[in-house]
Every structure is written in structure tokens, then in C-alpha cells.
Amino acid sequence: MPSLANYRIVNVSHETHNTFSWQLTPWSGEIFDFTPGQFVMLHLLNPDGTSQAKKPYSIASSPLNKKYLELAIKVQGNFSGQLATLRTEDLVGVEGPFGAFTYQPQKHKQVVMLAGGIGITPFISMIRYLSDAALEDNKIWLYYCNQTEAEIAYRRELEELGRQNPNLTVTFSVDRCLIEGCPGWYGEVGFIDSSKIEEHIGDYKDKYFFLCGPPAFIQIAEGIIKNHNVPPEMIKKEGF
Ligand SMILES: Cc1cc2nc3c(=O)[nH]c(=O)nc-3n(C[C@H](O)[C@H](O)[C@H](O)COP(=O)(O)OP(=O)(O)OC[C@H]3O[C@@H](n4cnc5c(N)ncnc54)[C@H](O)[C@@H]3O)c2cc1C
Structure with a gap:
């Protein structure tokens, strides 16, 4: 079942001039299991921790990586522009996993x-x-x-x-x-x-x-x- 949890930004990298990636770790507990290709709903949080807005972002990390969840975001408009202002230690809401655009090695040879x-x-x-x-x-x-x-x-x-x-x-x-x-x-x-x-x-x-x-x-x-x-x-x- 998809869950909504707070995640901390532990690293920000600049992939290109307009795309950055985040490494995120759960505020508590562990990263959920997912299948490669799935996405999360990323929530911008209000100061009181409630959700302000959300949009989907695909997971870039491997499901075998249990240290952090990685997302890569291209700055395009309002939401991604706000994400670009966040820094390490900031919190976001992560809900997921979702989606059927998945890679199943047994089937997809x-x-x-x-x-x-x-x-x-x-x-x-x-x-x-x-x-x-x-x-x-x-x-x-x-x-x-x-x-x-x-x-x-x-x-x-x-x-x-x-x-x-x-x-x-x-x-x-x-x-x-x-x-x-x-x-x-x-x-x-x-x-x-x-x-x-x-x-x-x-x-x-x-x-x-x-x-x-x-x-x-x-x-x-x-x-x-x-x-x-x-x-x-x-x-x-x-x-x-
Ligand atoms: C399943 C799924 C997975 C996704 N995964 C990723 C991912 O991994 N990484 C990622 O970066 N994105 C991903 N997206 C897209 C992401 O969800 C957002 O749609 C994206 O970040 C743009 O949101 P925004 O609010 O920043 O831009 P928006 O405000 O929605 O703008 C998008 C585009 O429309 C243009 N635009 C906006 N308003 C106007 C206007 N009034 N007139 C003319 N043009 C306008 C903007 O210039 C921009 O080019 C995914 C989407 C889906 C559905």
C-alpha cells in the first residue's frame, strides 16, 4: 500500500544547468519497496507539516539501494521552481510507490x-x-x-x-x-x-x-x- 511519509533531503546534485537530483532519506523507518520505473507523489510541505501541493516524480535510484531514494527534477514551472529552492536538511512529503511503467526482469529480457x-x-x-x-x-x-x-x-x-x-x-x-x-x-x-x-x-x-x-x-x-x-x-x- 502506498504511504505518505516525511523525507529529508540529504544531498543535492546538479545534473545539468536546469536539472538537479536529490537523495532523500525517511525521517523515520525505512524506504518502501518499489519496482524500477515507479514514481512517487512529492509533496511540498507547509511550515506546520501539512501538504501544500504535490506532483509525480519517477524514482531514479535502484530498488536495491536502501540508503536513499533519488529523484531528478527538471526546473520547468511553478512546482519544480519551488523544489529548486529547497536545501539539504529540508523536509518533503513522499507518497508512493505508484505506477505500472515497471521493469520486470523475468519478463522483460x-x-x-x-x-x-x-x-x-x-x-x-x-x-x-x-x-x-x-x-x-x-x-x-x-x-x-x-x-x-x-x-x-x-x-x-x-x-x-x-x-x-x-x-x-x-x-x-x-x-x-x-x-x-x-x-x-x-x-x-x-x-x-x-x-x-x-x-x-x-x-x-x-x-x-x-x-x-x-x-x-x-x-x-x-x-x-x-x-x-x-x-x-x-x-x-x-x-x-
Ligand atoms: C508519472 C510521472 C513522472 C514524472 N517524473 C518526473 C521526473 O522524474 N522529473 C521531472 O522533472 N518531472 C517529472 N514529471 C513531471 C512533473 O510531475 C511536473 O509536471 C514537472 O515538474 C513540471 O511541473 P511544474 O509545476 O514545475 O511546471 P508547470 O507549471 O506545470 O509547467 C510545465 C510547462 O508548461 C509551461 N507553462 C506553464 N504555465 C504556462 C503558461 N501559462 N503559458 C505557457 N506555458 C506555460 C512551463 O514553461 C513548462 O514548460 C513526471 C510526471 C509524471 C506524470
């Missing part, structure tokens, strides 16, 4: 993850889990799209995990290079398309497709996948 922008967060949890749990019979291809190189959150960690883990293939893609040029860029350039995905995953057969990002990204990615006759039951999606 081969997964292509298509991430748009901050839609990377549930995949970070899944990829960390792949490594933490040393899942040797599972394969993940991550295709991670951003407008610019500067917006790639968790870049160093993903590069490192991709190097270490033969079951993980990481591809970054940016679309702004076409206009601005990106010296030294080794990833893909331009919008996501069928042939670019195919180049990195081999073929579309017998693979699950997990899509996460803004609704427009999901729509394009889903269109590409459906053109390859991937059955609907092998497609999972979460729009942010």
Missing part, C-alpha cells in the same frame, strides 16, 4: 528504452537495477534524446555503465547540433527515426519497447515502433 529529456529518470532506476542485481540474461538498449548535449542528465554514469556492462548499450542523440554544430560529439544527431534506432538495436523483433518523455516525443517514438509491427503488449509508455 530484451528492452529498448527510448527516453526524451527528463524522461530518463525511470530508466536510470532500471539501468542501475540491471547492474546492481547483476542480471546476466537481460539486455537493455537505451536511446536517449535531448535537444542539446548540455541537457544530457546522468551522462557520465551512463557512459561508465555502458562501458562496464556488456548487456547495456547506451546511445545519446541531440537535435540542436544540426543548427549549432557540436565539436567532438560522438552520438547521434537529429530527431529520432526508424533507421537510427535499428542501427543500434539490430532489429525490432522480440524486444519490449519502453517510452518515456514529453507527450510529443512519445507520439513520434510510438509511431516509429508501430510501423515495425511491434505488438501493443510489447510497448510500455509514460508521458511526463
